[in-house]
Amino acid sequence: xxxxxxxxxxxxxxxxxxxxxxxxxxxxxxxxxxxxxxxxxxxxxxxxxxxxxxxxxxxxxxxxxxxxxxxxxxxxxxxxxxxxxxxxx
Numbered sequence: 032x033x034x035x036x037x038x039x040x041x042x043x044x045x046x047x048x049x050x051x052x053x054x055x056x057x058x059x060x061x062x063x064x065x066x067x068x069x070x071x072x073x074x075x076x077x078x079x080x081x082x083x084x085x086x087x088x089x090x091x092x093x094x095x096x097x098x099x100x101x102x103x104x105x106x107x108x109x110x111x112x113x114x115x116x117x118x119x120x
Contacts, residue, residue: 077092088101
């Protein structure tokens with residue numbers, strides 16, 4: 032660590048250079064991995080997991096979409112929030 036050797040913090044240029052190197056390695060040298068979106072279907076609707084701290088999902092149907100509480104599963108009631116809704120065009 033530079034601060035251990037010199038007793039000083041790294042310069043902004045040195046930090047920028049290190050970040051650029053790490054970004055380039057991640058972008059070009061790292062393995063490619065598939066990214067999956069968490070989706071489900073139930074009762075003719077599609078559910079898209081928002082993966083947020085409130086466990087919300089987007090319910091999408093022929094009449095539009097809405098943000099809901101937990102995704103429907105095995106007869107559990109799903110609470111609707113006022114977070115948003117819209118049409119599917």
